[in-house]
Amino acid sequence: xxxxxxxxxxxxxxxxxxxQGGFEHTSFAEIAAAVNIxxxxxxxxxxSKDEILAxxxxxxxxxxxxxxxxxxxxxxSPRARLSAFVNILAANGDKIMxxxxxxxxxxxxxxxxxxxxREAAVGLFDLFRDFLAEQFAALGCAKAEALALHLLMRSxxxxxxxxxxxxxxxxxxxxxxxxxxxxxxxxxxxxxxx
Numbered sequence: 001x002x003x004x005x006x007x008x009x010x011x012x013x014x015x016x017x018x019x020q021g022g023f024e025h026t027s028f029a030e031i032a033a034a035v036n037i038x039x040x041x042x043x044x045x046x047x048s049k050d051e052i053l054a055x056x057x058x059x060x061x062x063x064x065x066x067x068x069x070x071x072x073x074x075x076x077s078p079r080a081r082l083s084a085f086v087n088i089l090a091a092n093g094d095k096i097m098x099x100x101x102x103x104x105x106x107x108x109x110x111x112x113x114x115x116x117x118r119e120a121a122v123g124l125f126d127l128f129r130d131f132l133a134e135q136f137a138a139l140g141c142a143k144a145e146a147l148a149l150h151l152l153m154r155s156x157x158x159x160x161x162x163x164x165x166x167x168x169x170x171x172x173x174x175x176x177x178x179x180x181x182x183x184x185x186x187x188x189x190x191x192x193x194x
Contacts, residue, residue, distance in 0.1 A: 007045045007055075010035050015056045019095075019102045022109055023053060050117065057120045060102070064124055068131045078135040079186065085132060085151070086178050089158055089171055097166045101159035103128070128152055141189035154178055 013034045017026045028049060032042040046052045075081045089096060099105065103124045110118040132148035141147055158174045 003045075006035070006037065006041070010037075010042065010045055010052065011055045011059050014052045015059055018053070018056055018106065020099050023049075023106065023115075024109065024113060053115075053117050054120070057106075057117060057124070060106075060124055061127070064103075064127050068127060071131075078138040079182070081135045082132065082151070082182050083179065085128070086155065086175050086182075089155060089162070089175055093162070093168060093171060096159050097162050097168070097171075100163040101156060104156045104159055125152065136185070136189075139186050139189065140193055141185055142192065147185055151178065151182070154181070 010031060014026070014031050017031060017034065021030075026049075028039065028042060031052070032039050035042070046055070071081050071084050075084055095102075103121075107118070107121045107125060109115075110121050129145070129148045129152055132151055133144040136144035136147045154174075155178070158171060158178075161174075162171045
């Protein structure tokens with residue numbers, strides 16, 4: 001069992017270090033030191049940094065899927081689920097202001113590197129896009145996928161500027177603006193059906 005625990009710890013630590021310092025700038029040695037294992041033991045679990053990256057992306061996919069499923073189970077209305085998405089910016093505000101959005105940062109870095117795992121990292125955006133489109137469609141909005149992509153784009157823009165300016169008041173104002181935009185789009189969809 002210790003081997004599985006060590007592997008899980010390596011993945012968790014690599015996830016944190018990739019987020020904080022970037023995939024390219026994080027070395028095997030840094031990950032091994034943070035987990036406090038010898039490099040030889042490290043290679044027992046992962047032969048390459050790309051193997052670790054694949055495990056980190058799989059971990060993020062699983063945790064994002066679990067988060068979205070919990071919102072589906074625990075939040076009754078599609079409108080409230082959209083708010084839960086917007087509130088990620090507040091819930092993770094300090095981390096976002098320091099390191100950016102973990103999904104956006106990784107996808108952007110891997111795209112710049114033309115890395116083979118870029119598509120898998122972008123799959124995290126797909127999870128959010130599909131979830132948001134599902135909520136807009138349930139609210140009767142036409143072009144639900146376009147609305148989902150727009151909300152995803154706005155949240156990513158806020159995350160980038162939050163990192164640049166480190167201004168929690170800006171983040172709060174933009175979150176309120178996103179909520180107002182959602183309400184306008186829902187009203188527009190309702191009016192179109194009337």
